[in-house]
Amino acid sequence: MLDGVTVRPDSVGGGGPDPAAPGRRELNKVRTRAAIVGALRELVAELPAADVTVDQVAERAGVSRRTFFNYFGSIPAVLSAVFADHAAAMIVQLDPEVIGDDPVTALRGLTRTHGIPEDLLGWFVALNRHGADTDATVLLERTVWADLAAWLRERLHDVLPGADPLFVATLASAVMSCFQATEEAWLKDLDVDRPEQLSPADVTRFHDHLDRALGLLADGWRSPSA
Amino acid sequence: MLDGVTVRPDSVGGGGPDPAAPGRRELNKVRTRAAIVGALRELVAELPAADVTVDQVAERAGVSRRTFFNYFGSIPAVLSAVFADHAAAMIVQLDPEVIGDDPVTALRGLTRTHGIPEDLLGWFVALNRHGADTDATVLLERTVWADLAAWLRERLHDVLPGADPLFVATLASAVMSCFQATEEAWLKDLDVDRPEQLSPADVTRFHDHLDRALGLLADGWRSPSA
DNA sequence: GTGCAATTTTGCACACCGTGCAGGTTTACG
DNA sequence: CGTAAACCTGCACGGTGTGCAAAATTGCAC
DSSP states (O other): OOOOSOSSSTTSSSOOSOTTSOHHHHHHHHHHHHHHHHHHHHHHHHSOGGGOOHHHHHHHTTSOHHHHHHHOSSHHHHHHHHHHHHHHHHGGGOOHHHHTTOHHHHHHHHHHHHOOOHHHHHHHHHHHHSSTTOHHHHHHHHHHHHHHHHHHHHHHHHHSTTOOHHHHHHHHHHHHHHHHHHHHHHHHHHTTTOOSSOOHHHHHHHHHHHHHHHHHHHTTTOSOOO | OOOOSOSSSTTSSSOOSOTTSOHHHHHHHHHHHHHHHHHHHHHHHHSOGGGOOHHHHHHHTTSOHHHHHHHOSSHHHHHHHHHHHHHHHHGGGOOHHHHTTOHHHHHHHHHHHHOOOHHHHHHHHHHHHSSTTOHHHHHHHHHHHHHHHHHHHHHHHHHSTTOOHHHHHHHHHHHHHHHHHHHHHHHHHHTTTOOSSOOHHHHHHHHHHHHHHHHHHHTTTOSOOO
């Protein structure tokens, strides 16, 4: 999971000629990766996410089935990679001192200042438009969020080198469960009217839910529960 | 996931003759279920958990492959069911008033008074004896814990009917992540010596880890992180 | 006990998944 | 241009999960 485009060890460490001139190899890899992601994005908008097969994605991306598996280990892995890219853009600003002695509040601040990309919200809508709470669909999303929790755990481990493993593991999982629950609550409010285009109010609602969820985390679920 | 033995709607509500006399049907189902669980338990002790196939389990359980899938949707689903049984025994004592306005502390208390069944710890050891942190094995466990989080969420939803969905969802996920992280930390200490039989000290260590993890949850991860 | 209906098991077929492998194609570089 | 490395592709294989229909088993009434 969350393996980028690493078809082979590649020319890493070989001291490539110029990082500003990527070369055909790198370009093709980026293009292929984008084609796969784009193909999945289209298909997910057309039919229930759980019904999308690797063959369909590969064909629409103009790539062999085998090549798909060279880039991603599965369809959930594609989603995890896309989501992780967005998450990575958000937490580049994570230093040990930013985290300080209250990581939850720090992460909460990040989500407020950074903003949630509309692209991400578009994925959420697409993934749940056809047959939202099918068993298979809910399982797919569960896999993705679990994947992201593992990813965040690695990131936290990088930022807090000597930290207690229990601390890092539980925190990462809890934070991601906030996103997961937020997505669900957000979608539940959304399917009443079903606007094709997301309004700024929709984005705000997502932020509100997320902030509330992270608030529960911050005070140990002692808020009014009902 | 977590579907019990519900091959068909069965004679539920039909007002069977006597709930104390299960009849051959029910008895056979219970036996078959136990045979499947037992077969998996044996196989997991013999080879890496990720290498166990449905065919192997079915054959050892003396049952056809198709019948396995009548009882469980997958191998992770078997584990989820077993673990959920143990968890259910622990939280039968959950009333709304026991939970009160501090659910984390309430659950923490339950884990202290109830005790962790050694059977469960035995599963943990078996699942990780051969090739603990293989990709496939870690994925298997991840699936099981995510499954259990969904299960706990349902239980919390039953106990706290009017509660905020965000509250229930994030709490369930966070609590289960404590168990997951505890298992991992506990195993890491264990594989130094590798006793075949678990000592009481091992059980105590599990409790200590778990209590510490739930403590992090209770105070919003503001404890010393390093 | 005999027969019938409901339930359960089983075998089979099918689409799909993920991976190793070998051969062909493209790219990098001298 | 030529070579070596990196990459794409087709193929085959074992495994998964599900629908379906034919047995086999059980419950129940007579």
